[in-house]
Amino acid sequence: xxxxxxxxxxxxxxxxxxxxxxxxxxxxxxxxxxxxxxxxxxxxxxxxxxxxxxxxxxxxxxxxxxxxxxxxxxxxxxxxxxxxxxxxxxxxxxxxxxxxxxxxxxxxxxxxxxxxxxxxxxxxxxxxxxxxxxxxxxxxxx
Numbered sequence: 090x091x092x093x094x095x096x097x098x099x100x101x102x103x104x105x106x107x108x109x110x111x112x113x114x115x116x117x118x119x120x121x122x123x124x125x126x127x128x129x130x131x132x133x134x135x136x137x138x139x140x141x142x143x144x145x146x147x148x149x150x151x152x153x154x155x156x157x158x159x160x161x162x163x164x165x166x167x168x169x170x171x172x173x174x175x176x177x178x179x180x181x182x183x184x185x186x187x188x189x190x191x192x193x194x195x196x197x198x199x200x201x202x203x204x205x206x207x208x209x210x211x212x213x214x215x216x217x218x219x220x221x222x223x224x225x226x227x228x229x230x231x
Contacts, residue, residue: 096225104218111211115204122200126193133189137182144178 148171155167 100218100222104215107214111208114207118204119200122197125196129193
């Protein structure tokens with residue numbers, strides 16, 4: 090009789106342990122996903138800052154080149170070049186933002202999916218433990 094009771098107690102501890110481990114692993118996976126998403130956002134922000142700086146330097150170089158060659162900076166051709174450059178940099182910034190947002194969302198989704206999987210593994214382990222308890226009790230009392 091004491092063997093059956095000890096087995097049931099040990100099985101119960103296993104059930105609790107499985108549930109606890111599943112919850113902890115789920116939380117850790119979600120936190121890791123959030124951390125990755127924050128990193129992606131920081132990388133995107135830095136890349137956008139670099140694009141903005143490159144745009145400024147390119148604009149200044151174009152204006153200096155035009156002024157140095159004797160062309161008026163306000164002339165139509167220089168303004169067209171500047172507008173074209175601005176459009177290209179805006180396009181690059183937009184793509185960078187979209188890719189960065191997508192990568193951040195993917196990191197969050199990945200963390201959530203791994204967290205859900207870990208939680209269900211904990212449930213599965215707990216159910217296995219409950220099944221063992223019923224098996225032991227069935228042999229003892231059935």
